[in-house]
Amino acid sequence: METAALIVALVIALALFFDFTNGFHDTANAMATPIATGALKPKTAVALAAVLNLVGAFLSTEVAKTISGGMIREDQISGDVFPSLIFAGLIGAITWNMLTWLLGLPSSSSHALFGGLIGATLVGFGAAGIDFGIVVSKVVLPALLAPLTAGIIAFAVTKIAYAVTRRYDGKPDGRDGFRWGQIFTSSLVALAHGTNDAQKTMGVITLALIAAGWQSSEHHEPQLWVVFSAATAIALGTYVGGWRIIRTLGKGLTDVKPAQGFAAETSTAATILASSHLGFALSTTQVASGSVIGSGLGRRGSEVRWRTVGRIAVGWLLTLPAAGLVGALAALLVVWTQNLGLGMLGVAIDAVIAAIIIVALFLRSRRDEVHAGNAMSEVAESGHAVKVDENPPPTRRQQRALAEKARRKAQKEKAAAKGEQK
Incomplete structure (x- = not known):
């Protein structure tokens, strides 16, 4: 009983640490664009x-219930070993969260969690331990549809915003009012992030409590202390600020103007x-990225950096299998040591290896540190809104006309110079 209690305590501690990494990994989802446009100080x-x-x-x-009572089949798992697999x-x-943070890739913390849990469960109990219907309907399909939907909405809202404010074309600061709107909309995104991502850690802790027999399998509502601790952990992580990913979303995908940021x-x-209302455990990172790309496509003359989009897309594709592979390897060690009668040795070795990896990735990040002062240097150094030119760049036809005008001017000047020499 003491061993089981210790394992559950370790699971809760590690789940809250994951929640903390989720917070700083996903700060960019709400605040990258208002920081990029200067609507808010970093x-x-x-x-x-x-x-x-x-x-x-x-x-x-609702999302917590999806994880604690949907994705994993409690009737197919054993309470003795499952907390160790969690x-x-x-x-x-x-591990995946820390690696993608180091690389500045806005990957999905949610899918990293799902991948890790699925990989570990498959090792411990096989495919019978996973409800693949729930995985497809509430994880995979939202992962495919949500970014696309968000991108289309952002594209449309950007088009509407620029059409409504067309009279400000030619005035560099004519659309500054959208910066005030960004304060409201970015706040709404942060609030929405809390309603979705914090729930995932609540679901994991609740799942561990159910597996250990400390909570009824018929009652998947997170306990109040679970809600409070998960909410606090993600808030602290968010306050730390994942500046590497803020830089990628704020200016790595496209040059965000206030109207675009508002739309995204x-x-x-x-x-x-x-x-969140429907209980879909989607990736807020994928949604935010899709929105930024859609807003970039919606502003005439803006450029979407497709190479960066490609890197992010590769990260999305790798998240579930990569986190699942690491989770499966860690679970293999747990199962192997328990089969040998070595108790918690596998958990202890996993913990040591994980600590080494986390510390190594953190130390590597210090070589080229990204912080509030350099994440968006042209904004962060001043700490206030930067005036940006809302005029789109000239079209190719306009560029040709300007070049022809310059050529004629040069010819006239050359002819005049010859006349003076004569």
Whole structure:
């Protein structure tokens, strides 16, 4: 009994650490665009996001129920070994989160968690331990549809925003009002993030409590202390600020203007809130990325950096299998040592290896540190809104006309110079 209690305590601690990494990994989802346009100062933005993530975590538990009572089949798992496998799955999720944070890739913390848990469960109980119907309907399909939906909405809202404010074309600061709108919409995204992502850790802890027999399998509602601890962990992580990913989303995909940022955040918030209400455990990172890309396509003359989009897409494709592989390897060690009668030795070795990997990735990040002062240097150094030119660049026809005009001018000047020489 003491061993089981210790394993559950370790699972809870590791789940809350994952929640912390989820927070700083996903800060960019809400605050990258308002920081990029200067609507909010960097440190003010992450503090606001932290508070709203905390509040949002108390508003819904539907996603938590999907994880604790849907994806894993409790009737096919053993309470003695499953908490250890949850521990292994969390190691897979955290490892992938830290690696993608180091690379500045806005990958999905949610899918890293699902991948780790699925990989560990497959090792421990086989395919019978996974409800693949739930996985497809509430994880895979939202992963495919949500970014596309958010991108289309952001594209449309961007088009509408520029059409409505067309009279400001030619005035560099004519659309500054959208910066004020960004404060509201980015706050809404942070609130929505709390209603979705914080729930995943609540679901994992609840699943561990059920597997250990400490909570009824018929009752999947997270306990109050679970809600409070998960909400606090994700808020603290958000306050730390994942500046590497903020830089990628803020200026790595496209040059975000205030109207675009407003459109992207509106789309992101609407998609996440609707999905949280339906219990879909989608990736808020994928939704935010899709919205930024859609807003970039919606502004005439803007450029979407498709090479960066490709890198992010590869990260999305690798998240589930990569986290699942790490979770499966960690679970193999747990199962092997328990079969040999070595008790918690596998869990202990997993914990040591995970700690080494996490510390190594963190130390590597210090070589080229990204922080509030250099993540978006042209904004962060001033700490206030940067005036941007909303005029789109000239079209190819306009460029040819300008070049022809310059050529004629040069010919006239040359002819005049010859006349003076004569």
